[in-house]
Amino acid sequence: MSTLSASAEAPDLTRLFAPATVAGLSLRNRVAMAPMSRYFSPGGIPGADVAEYYRRRAAAGVGLILSEGTYIPHASAHSYENVPVFGGDPALAGWKAVIEAVHSAGGLMFPQLWHTGSFRTSGMAPDPSLPGLGPSANTNAFTGAEEPTRPMTEAEIADVIAAYAQAAGDAQRLGFDGVEVHGAHGYLIDEFLWSVTNRRTDGWNGDRRERTRFACEVIRAIRDAVGPDFPISFRFSQWKQQDYKAKLGDTPQELGEVLEPLAEAGVTLLHCSTRRIWEPAFPEESDMTMAGWAKKLTGLPTIAVGGVGLDRPGLNTAGAASLDVVASPLERGEFDILAVGRALLADAHWVEKAEAGRLDQMIGYDKAMLDRLD
């Protein structure tokens, strides 16, 4: 059965497309572009094509753009090539052009600050002699190479935390509207949160709350750098690229032990990375989605994401689909912002079409689209 037609029974999504204030941000609607790595920044510098890619989404009505992951200015953050860096004059000049382009089109934007942890191995840029760094000696998550990550020293931990703060301060200085800290998907911050990858025997490990120490110190350092009012989004996920069945918390209470310290440290917005927005986070408890639980546990506004606008979530090719899956969590107030990834990558005009119910005109997603930036 086609899900493309905007039938008479289509749910009321007015609230999604109406202006809103969330975490102090005046948004023209509640739709965000999800962070998506595009690997079009040679030498770590986002060029005019990157600025234009984001500007087009802002011009076509996206309320908030979350940038692709961008490396904090520390050599150990790097693994994948052609990822933009958030540091150094040439890259920051590129980012300044990006935010000016997005603002000129009426959009708001956060850079997503990224350290790839054990996805790095020695031999990689920008310093081939530097191995991957992680909380513990973990299997290389990207290449599966035999060389495990080197557990970080106290000095390296301090330097990496300082690099997050520096990038956030630069983001504020350049005019970005907030920052997002990538604490999800098994990268460095998540490696500290997850017991499987954090096997330290010092003060950076312990129970769930104690394992948030690294994330919390990153947040506190950023908060010190940007002041009390600058929005800080924290993206977390149960799943890891190393293990899609992994969980930070098996129960709401356990998840609370992770999220509450983050809120206390100064996070203003929780971005709950799930692959299917509509799925209950703890089915044995209720139908509530992860965004709903994160909000209930912390009182913070939330961003929900996963599989919106696509008929086959989780696949490399998907057709456009209605937004019916969003209706229940929207109505129940479980999220404040809806992030849309592949549907917006495929179709810069997705928001306009979704708002107008022009579902038959939406362009579906195909992995081949990753080869170009348009």
Ligand SMILES: Cc1cc2nc3c(=O)[nH]c(=O)nc-3n(C[C@H](O)[C@H](O)[C@H](O)COP(=O)(O)O)c2cc1C
């Ligand atoms: C090409 C691509 C690149 C991605 N890169 C990132 C990234 O840099 N940071 C991140 O947190 N998530 C990343 N993601 C995950 C998306 O932000 C999003 O959570 C996921 O695609 C699910 O949303 P969707 O079903 O609307 O696409 C990426 C996803 C895709 C498809």
